[in-house]
Structures are given as C-alpha cells and as structure tokens.
Amino acid sequence: MTIRPVADRHRSTASRHFAVIGAGIAGVACARTLLQAGHRVTVFEREVGAGGRMASESTPFGRFDSGAQYFTVRDPRFARALETAPKVCKPWSANLVRVLDAHGRVAEAALPALEPHWVAQPGMDALVANWSVPLGDSLVTQTQVTHIERDALDAKRWQLRTAGVDDSTHVYSGFDTVLLAVPPSRTRALLDNGKHSQEISQKIEAVRIAPCWTLMIAFPQANQPTMSHLGPQWNAARSTHHRVAWLARESSKPGRDRIERWTLQASAAWSQEHLRDDAPRVEAKLLRAFAEITGIRAEPSHAQARCWAEAQTQIPVGKPHLWDAKARIGVAGDWCTGHRVEDAFLSGLTLALKVA
Structure with a gap:
C-alpha cells in the first residue's frame, strides 16, 4: 500500500482541498464549480471515465x-451550463x-x-466527459474509494483508502472536505453506518x-x-x-x-x-x-x-444536497430530489456553492 499525501505548496487561507467521490454529472458539476471558485479538487471514479448513469456502451x-x-431543461442554471458545450448537445x-x-x-x-428532449452525441456520456476536461489530472479514474477516515497526520482533515483495477491499494491524504456523489448504498457504506456523519446517515435512511x-x-x-x-x-x-x-x-x-x-x-x-x-x-x-x-x-x-x-x-431525500458542516462531509446526487439528469446537475452545483 502506498500513501499519497497532498502537497501544501498551493494552499492558502482561502483555498481548500476537496475530495469528490464519483464522477457522474453531480460529481463533475460539483468539482468544476469548486475549481472555478479557486479551490483544489481531486475526483475519484471507479470506472474508466466520467459519466456515471450518463453511460454509453460501445459495440x-x-x-x-x-x-x-x-x-430536459427546466432550470436556467442548467441551461447556462449547457451553453458551454453547444456542439455536444442536440435536440x-x-x-x-x-x-x-x-x-x-x-x-x-x-x-x-x-x-x-435533448441528447449528447455521440453518446450521453459525452456531456460529462466534456465538462470533466478542466479537471485534468485531478480526475483519478479506475480507482474505487473503499474507506474514508480521519487523516493519520492531521485529525482535522480526511484521508481516503482506495483500490485500483490491478488490486493495488493507496491512501490519499490531506483533504479538508469529502463530498460524496455516489448512489445511496455506497454513500451509506462510506459513512460507515453513521460513524462519520450521523446527521447525513439519518437523512438518507428512508431513500x-x-x-x-x-x-x-x-x-x-x-x-x-x-x-x-x-x-x-x-x-x-x-x-x-x-x-x-x-x-x-x-x-x-x-x-x-x-x-x-x-x-x-x-x-x-x-x-x-x-x-x-x-x-x-x-x-x-x-x-x-x-x-x-x-x-x-x-x-x-x-x-x-x-x-x-x-x-x-422512488423516495428522495427531499432537498438538493446534504451538508454536515461539523464533519465537513457533503452528499449530492439526482436521488436527493428526483431522478432527472437536471436533478443531478443542480445537486452537485448547489452543494459546491454551499461549501465553497
């Protein structure tokens, strides 16, 4: 197992380092917004690329x-975001x-x-892939986060244990905040049955x-x-x-x-x-x-x-995102308010605006 600490040379009193788990549309929208606000972000995705349930299969x-x-597009914030990818989305x-x-x-x-009705071309995943480009090397793919825990060197921060496709394991450390943009079952597991945030765990129990x-x-x-x-x-x-x-x-x-x-x-x-x-x-x-x-x-x-x-x-959280300020853990996903693509985008966006 290798330990990968986060270098502090770019830190300032205003800039923080966020770990975003999940590179679906909620996670990518959240990460992009945080980057634009001047923060550092590392996004972890277990699949080969960004997309989540905006998935396409090649045959x-x-x-x-x-x-x-x-x-579909109903919210002006989503409409403005789509204007950044005019060649990707078509009616x-x-x-x-x-x-x-x-x-x-x-x-x-x-x-x-x-x-x-709108689609991305040549597949639905193209929109998320387009929006993930600014993340660059900050998007770590084919890497599944298995545990989140307090940083071994600084209890005020977080570290993540991960597993790669080659059975390698790593620890990424030095995160100020952890944001989860994965389905409820994985969210519950990473929260370790409420150990890391009893407040959030209780709110997603009925989902x-x-x-x-x-x-x-x-x-x-x-x-x-x-x-x-x-x-x-x-x-x-x-x-x-x-x-x-x-x-x-x-x-x-x-x-x-x-x-x-x-x-x-x-x-x-x-x-x-x-x-x-x-x-x-x-x-x-x-x-x-x-x-x-x-x-x-x-x-x-x-x-x-x-x-x-x-x-x-079928049963959503009932609010766009969840945030535990004391634990510095947040949750985003379409399942917070519904199941539409726009729900996922707005969830990631509003969470980022809340924590930035």
Missing part, C-alpha cells in the same frame, strides 16, 4: 445509451408514444411534446431507488437495401407492458450510427423481481416483450443486458 454495431436516455425528435397493453392487444397513443434491467439490441440487417423499415414508426415509447417501461430507437438520435438499434428499460417492479437473474435469462424475457410491443420478431445480431442496481428514485 461493433454502434453505441447504446445504457443509462439516461435523454434529458432529439423522439416521436414519443405510449404503448398500451390491454386485453392482449397493443395500441399506440401519441404523447404531446411538452418539452424538448429508496429502484433497480433497472436494460437490454441493448441491434438489427444490422434492417439497413440492407432490400429490407424495408423495421418495426414501428415511432422512435421512443413509454410502455405499460408488465416487463418494459421504456423503449428507444438508438439510431434515431442525432450523431448516432445509423444501424438499427434499440434500448429497452425494464419496469421497476419487474427489475426488482428479477434482480438476481443472470443476463442471458433476462435477455430472453425482454426480447420476447420487445417482440410483443414492436412486432419485430427478427433475431438480433447483438443483445446485451445490463443491470443498474440503483436507477430510478
């Missing part, structure tokens, strides 16, 4: 948005419908376009987030000149099928490869019931549901299932 048939499918003509499954029949009812099985499928044969348009005329649907809550034609999104690709997201109840199933079993069940809803009965050339253990907030 030989094109990219799939395996997490968030799109976002998506989702042609959204609701699929009604009643008495064994499937009908389609068009939904009114109440607000624009509930449903899991979600996602299926990504590709039909390259649909792009052959001899084959007509495959499946329905709509590009996205909210479904009342007992297995499927959402369907999207990935190839209809701007900046995507034109190979016919679909993403299905299972309902919360079905995902919970089948949470422990293996991927092949889930793939088979969701493929059958896909055929029932869309009428597409062709065998896909690619099928891949992914389970998000914590996907859609």
Whole structure:
C-alpha cells in the first residue's frame, strides 16, 4: 500500500482541498464549480471515465445509451451550463408514444411534446466527459474509494483508502472536505453506518431507488437495401407492458450510427423481481416483450443486458444536497430530489456553492 499525501505548496487561507467521490454529472458539476471558485479538487471514479448513469456502451454495431436516455431543461442554471458545450448537445425528435397493453392487444397513443428532449452525441456520456476536461489530472479514474477516515497526520482533515483495477491499494491524504456523489448504498457504506456523519446517515435512511434491467439490441440487417423499415414508426415509447417501461430507437438520435438499434428499460417492479437473474435469462424475457410491443420478431445480431442496481428514485431525500458542516462531509446526487439528469446537475452545483 502506498500513501499519497497532498502537497501544501498551493494552499492558502482561502483555498481548500476537496475530495469528490464519483464522477457522474453531480460529481463533475460539483468539482468544476469548486475549481472555478479557486479551490483544489481531486475526483475519484471507479470506472474508466466520467459519466456515471450518463453511460454509453460501445459495440461493433454502434453505441447504446445504457443509462439516461435523454434529458430536459427546466432550470436556467442548467441551461447556462449547457451553453458551454453547444456542439455536444442536440435536440432529439423522439416521436414519443405510449404503448398500451390491454386485453392482449397493443395500441399506440401519441404523447404531446411538452418539452424538448435533448441528447449528447455521440453518446450521453459525452456531456460529462466534456465538462470533466478542466479537471485534468485531478480526475483519478479506475480507482474505487473503499474507506474514508480521519487523516493519520492531521485529525482535522480526511484521508481516503482506495483500490485500483490491478488490486493495488493507496491512501490519499490531506483533504479538508469529502463530498460524496455516489448512489445511496455506497454513500451509506462510506459513512460507515453513521460513524462519520450521523446527521447525513439519518437523512438518507428512508431513500429508496429502484433497480433497472436494460437490454441493448441491434438489427444490422434492417439497413440492407432490400429490407424495408423495421418495426414501428415511432422512435421512443413509454410502455405499460408488465416487463418494459421504456423503449428507444438508438439510431434515431442525432450523431448516432445509423444501424438499427434499440434500448429497452425494464419496469421497476419487474427489475426488482428479477434482480438476481443472470443476463442471458433476462435477455430472453425482454426480447420476447420487445417482440410483443414492436412486432419485430427478427433475431438480433447483438443483445446485451445490463443491470443498474440503483436507477430510478422512488423516495428522495427531499432537498438538493446534504451538508454536515461539523464533519465537513457533503452528499449530492439526482436521488436527493428526483431522478432527472437536471436533478443531478443542480445537486452537485448547489452543494459546491454551499461549501465553497
């Protein structure tokens, strides 16, 4: 195990060093805001890059948005932030419908376009990747924080124990503040059952987030000149099928490869019931549901299932972020107020403004 102390040569009475755990949109929004305020930030992310549930999967048939499918813009602060990445975000003509499954029949009812649907290109993770560029080497990827604890050399500060993909372990020390931008289960674990902040632990005890099985499928044969348009005329649907809550034609999104690709997201109840199933079993069940809803009965050339253990907030915290000034620990995430992409951004932003 190696110990990596934080050098003090850049410290001033105003500047502090923040550890941000999690590089989803909440963590990156928080870290960027703190950097702009003149503070030092180190962001820890267990995956290979920033994104969180703004995730995209690369396959030989094109990219799939395996997490968030799109976002809407309601808050002017989010709108201003998006102006910094004008070439990344594009409106998506989702042609959204609701699929009604009643008495064994499937009908389609068009939904009114109440607000624009936006996507990042070439995948949803592109927005978070763009916003993470200013972090530079301050973004430490493929590194999972396993414990937070008081600094061995200065009890007023924090140190983090981490594990890397090569089973290496490190200790990063000298942090004034620790900010958690990870799902509730990891937040609870890092708080060590309230040991580090009883105040925050109590406030997140009632939070509930449903899991979600996602299926990504590709039909390259649909792009052959001899084959007509495959499946329905709509590009996205909210479904009342007992297995499927959402369907999207990935190839209809701007900046995507034109190979016919679909993403299905299972309902919360079905995902919970089948949470422990293996991927092949889930793939088979969701493929059958896909055929029932869309009428597409062709065998896909690619099928891949992914389970998000914590996907859609059912019971939120009820406030944009949490902050324990005495412990100097904060929490951000979409699950503080809801489950929208904008909720995650505003959570990270408001936490940073609170602690800066």
